[in-house]
Amino acid sequence: MTSQLGWLGLGALLMLFTNGSGMVPILVWFAPAAWLIYLDRGGHWLQLPFLLAANVLVNFVVWRGIIPAPGLLYYLIAGIYALVYFLPFVAHRLLAAGKPSFAATLVFPAAWVALEFVFQRWVTPYGSWASFAYTQADSLPVIQLASIGGIAGLSFLMTWLASVIAWCMRSEPGPQRRLRGVLVGGFVLLAALAFGHIRLAQPVDDGEVLRVAGLAPDILLDQEVGRVVNEVRSGAALSPERMRRLERAAERLNADLLERTRIEARAGARLVAWSETAARLLKSDQEPFLARLASLAQEEGIYVLAAMGVWNPGGQPLLENKVVALDPAGRVAFEFHKARPIVGAESMLIEAGDGKIGELQIEGARLGLVICHDLDFPGFLRQASNADLDLLVAPSNDWPLIAKLHADMAKMRAVENGVTLFRPTSGGKSIAVDGKGRSLAVVDHPANTIVAFLPVNGNRTIHGIIGESFSWLCVFALLAMFGITIVSKRRES
Structure with a gap:
C-alpha cells in the first residue's frame, strides 16, 4: 500500500x-x-x-x-x-x-x-x-x-x-x-x-515570398480606451460625456493604426494585418472609417486585413468582432466575423460568424483568415486544407499567462494543414511560421509590430486529407x- x-x-x-x-x-x-x-x-x-x-x-x-x-x-x-x-x-x-x-x-x-x-x-x-x-x-x-x-x-x-x-x-x-x-x-x-x-x-523558402506586417494597438492608446470601457463595465452609465471620451480615445487609437499601416506599406509590406479588435469604433462611425481605410489601401496599393471591435450601444449584437479585408483597389474583399466566440467572455456580447474561413486571392496565393479562438478547433481549421490555402492569417489577442501556450496551439494548426501561418497578436506572442512549424518571425508583447517574409506555397498533408x-x-x-x-x-x- x-x-x-x-x-x-x-x-x-x-x-x-x-x-x-x-x-x-x-x-x-x-x-x-x-x-x-x-x-x-x-x-x-x-x-x-x-x-x-x-x-x-x-x-x-x-x-x-x-x-x-x-x-x-x-x-x-x-x-x-x-x-x-x-x-x-x-x-x-x-x-x-x-x-x-x-x-x-x-x-x-x-x-x-x-x-x-x-x-x-x-x-x-x-x-x-x-x-x-x-x-x-x-x-x-x-x-x-x-x-x-x-x-x-x-x-x-x-x-x-x-x-x-x-x-x-x-x-x-x-x-x-x-x-x-x-x-x-x-x-x-x-x-x-x-x-x-x-x-x-x-528548405524554408522554396517558393514565392510575401512581405507582410502585423500591427497591435499602441499600449498607451489602448489603455486610454480601456479605461472608459471598464467604467461602463463597472456599472457607470454610458452618458453623452463618457461617449465623447470614448470616441476621442478610439479615434486616437485608430488614427495611429492607419498611420503605422501606411509606414509599413512604404517600407515594402504587401499585406498589413491588425491584431484582434485592434481598431475600436462605434457602429455609427464604421462607414467613414472604412472609407479612410479604403483610400489608404488604394493609395499604397496594399492588402489590408483590418481587425476591429465595433460597438453598437442599444443594438444587437452589442459588439462585433470582425476583420474587414480590403484589396489594393480599396474594395472590400470580405468581412469575416469570429466563428468561435469564447463562451462566457464573448458569447454574451457578440454573435458567431457563418463558420466559413474568409478567403482572398493575393498575388497568386490563396489566403485564409480566422480570428484567435477559431484556431483552437482543429476540425474547423480543416477548411484550410480543403481550400488548398497557402497562407492563413489569424489576428489574435492574449494575456501573458497563456501567450506561449496559445501561440504553440496555433503553430500546430500550421503543421496539421501544411499552411504558412501569420498571427499578429496583442497582449501576447505574435508569430509567423511555415507549414512545418518553423519560425519565420516572432515578437513578444509589449512590442506592437511584427514583420515577416512568408513563403506562400501550401503543401497538402495526410492529416489535411484524412482529417x-x-x-x-x-x-x-x-x-x-x-x-x-x-x-x-x-x-x-
Missing part, C-alpha cells in the same frame, strides 16, 4: 508539470506512467477515487490564471477537465491492468485519444485546450507527426510510450519480453523522429475493446 501511494504521489508531482504555465515538455512523456504503475500494483477499491482526487487537485493548480473564470466557476471547469482526463486511467484499470499481453499497452492511448476527441468535439466549448500534443511544440521533429494524425497522433504516441514504460515495470513480462517491449517502443519513437527530420529537410480518421479509429477501437471484455466475462461466468 505504501509503495502504491508513492507512485500515486510521484504521478501527481509529475503531472503538475504537464500543462499550464509551469509545463516541462520532457516530463509529459513520463508523468502518466507513474499513475499507470500505481493502477497495475494493486486492486483495492480506493485506487480510482484516490487517483481522481489527485487529478482534481493537479488540475486546480495547473490551470490557475489560464482558465479565465472567476471563483467557483474556475474550480468547476478545472474539475470537469480533471474528470475527463481521469477516464483513460479508468479504461486502463478495467481493460489492461494485470494483462500480460504487450497489446494491452494500446488500451490507455486509445482511450486517451478517443475520450479527448469526443470531449473536445462535442462537449467543451473551448476546443482543443489541454491536449498533451501542444506541450511538444518546441520540438519540431516530434510535431511533424501532426501532419499525419493531427494532435491525436502525437497524443497517442506520447501516452502509448507511457503505457509501455508502465508495462515494462510489471513483474509478469520477464526480462526478455521486457527488453522486447523497450526495443519496440524505442523503434517507434526513432521512426517518428526520423520522419520529422526528413520532413524538415525541405479526424485517426481519432475515429481510436473511438471504435476503445468500443471494440470494451465489447470484447464484456463478452469474455459473460462467457467466463
Whole structure:
C-alpha cells in the first residue's frame, strides 16, 4: 500500500508539470506512467477515487490564471477537465491492468485519444485546450507527426510510450519480453523522429515570398480606451460625456493604426494585418472609417486585413468582432466575423460568424483568415486544407499567462494543414511560421509590430486529407475493446 501511494504521489508531482504555465515538455512523456504503475500494483477499491482526487487537485493548480473564470466557476471547469482526463486511467484499470499481453499497452492511448476527441468535439466549448500534443511544440521533429494524425497522433504516441514504460515495470513480462517491449517502443519513437527530420529537410523558402506586417494597438492608446470601457463595465452609465471620451480615445487609437499601416506599406509590406479588435469604433462611425481605410489601401496599393471591435450601444449584437479585408483597389474583399466566440467572455456580447474561413486571392496565393479562438478547433481549421490555402492569417489577442501556450496551439494548426501561418497578436506572442512549424518571425508583447517574409506555397498533408480518421479509429477501437471484455466475462461466468 505504501509503495502504491508513492507512485500515486510521484504521478501527481509529475503531472503538475504537464500543462499550464509551469509545463516541462520532457516530463509529459513520463508523468502518466507513474499513475499507470500505481493502477497495475494493486486492486483495492480506493485506487480510482484516490487517483481522481489527485487529478482534481493537479488540475486546480495547473490551470490557475489560464482558465479565465472567476471563483467557483474556475474550480468547476478545472474539475470537469480533471474528470475527463481521469477516464483513460479508468479504461486502463478495467481493460489492461494485470494483462500480460504487450497489446494491452494500446488500451490507455486509445482511450486517451478517443475520450479527448469526443470531449473536445462535442462537449467543451473551448476546443482543443489541454491536449498533451501542444506541450511538444518546441520540438519540431516530434510535431511533424501532426501532419499525419493531427494532435491525436502525437497524443497517442506520447501516452502509448507511457503505457509501455508502465508495462515494462510489471513483474509478469520477464526480462526478455521486457527488453522486447523497450526495443519496440524505442523503434517507434526513432521512426517518428526520423520522419520529422526528413520532413524538415525541405528548405524554408522554396517558393514565392510575401512581405507582410502585423500591427497591435499602441499600449498607451489602448489603455486610454480601456479605461472608459471598464467604467461602463463597472456599472457607470454610458452618458453623452463618457461617449465623447470614448470616441476621442478610439479615434486616437485608430488614427495611429492607419498611420503605422501606411509606414509599413512604404517600407515594402504587401499585406498589413491588425491584431484582434485592434481598431475600436462605434457602429455609427464604421462607414467613414472604412472609407479612410479604403483610400489608404488604394493609395499604397496594399492588402489590408483590418481587425476591429465595433460597438453598437442599444443594438444587437452589442459588439462585433470582425476583420474587414480590403484589396489594393480599396474594395472590400470580405468581412469575416469570429466563428468561435469564447463562451462566457464573448458569447454574451457578440454573435458567431457563418463558420466559413474568409478567403482572398493575393498575388497568386490563396489566403485564409480566422480570428484567435477559431484556431483552437482543429476540425474547423480543416477548411484550410480543403481550400488548398497557402497562407492563413489569424489576428489574435492574449494575456501573458497563456501567450506561449496559445501561440504553440496555433503553430500546430500550421503543421496539421501544411499552411504558412501569420498571427499578429496583442497582449501576447505574435508569430509567423511555415507549414512545418518553423519560425519565420516572432515578437513578444509589449512590442506592437511584427514583420515577416512568408513563403506562400501550401503543401497538402495526410492529416489535411484524412482529417479526424485517426481519432475515429481510436473511438471504435476503445468500443471494440470494451465489447470484447464484456463478452469474455459473460462467457467466463
